[in-house]
Amino acid sequence: MSSRGWAVVLAFVVLAACGDGGPSAGSGPDDPAKVSVVAAFLPIAEAAEAIGSDRVQVLNLTPVGAGPHSIELGGKVLDDVSRSDVVFYLSNGFQPAVQKLVDGLPGGVRAVDLLPTELLPVDEALPGVEGEVDGEVLSGGKDPHVWMDPLRFKAMAERIRDVLIDVDPDGAKSFEDNAARYTAQLDSLDGAFREGLERCESRVVVTSHRAFGYLTDRYGLRQVPIAGISPDEEPNAKSIAAVAAEARREKVTVVFFESLVPKKLADTVAQEVGAATDALNPVEGLTAEEVDAGIDYMSIQRENLAALRKGLRCGGG
16 A cells, blocks of 8 residues: 555554554544545555545554454544444454444444355364464354455455445546556456466465465365464474374475464474474554555565465466
């Protein structure tokens, strides 16, 4: 996202239960000439800003440096959001605080659920491991990480376009043109994943964070989540043995961790299972440093592709 884009993606008063973000202050809608958009978290905010451009003012409920799942919204937030035109969010328990806020919105604010109707179940943990799997689950045992699939995220972006046109018909041409450019980037990203992951020695993605099911489903890979691998505790011997056995069986030479997992833990697991480690990013939020560097959904996903190609030993591309 451009530096101008992030300048208008404001954080409300929140306390994040995960990530490195702390309480931060922001303000509600302040430009009546623009469509006031509230976005639940990073990918939605980015798409809304790209499609809306200078006709919208986007406010992100999840602050820079924090993850979206366990934020708690301060008392001023409802007043700020109640003066907005549209709120884009994901339902089914993805962000309980946001769902509660949406349920209490006045009738003049349009709440738009971007969660698709067809969802994948969460992948089961690797047999033989013990402990909880790091990864969020929607009601009904469904996987929330739909935006990790570029084509599913494209459908979300197109829904944002349609809603903005409905709210601001005078901006239809601008929204359509901006959306066409943005979704063309997603089509290009999809093509890069398809070509880059077509010929790989291994098609198994062993990961400590169960956030990549839609990505692996789209491109013919298999996600194998590890239980008992947590930044807060050492993995037990049984879990390590099960991971090592799976690594040998599926010719896995890299175990993927979310980027926030401490390097010491990743190195411990790698040594025990005889594999290297690498990071995959679930694209749920950015640090202040990443914002300053201009990192966005597209660049993160291309980094994920490069990590997968290297870890799965893919040819071509």
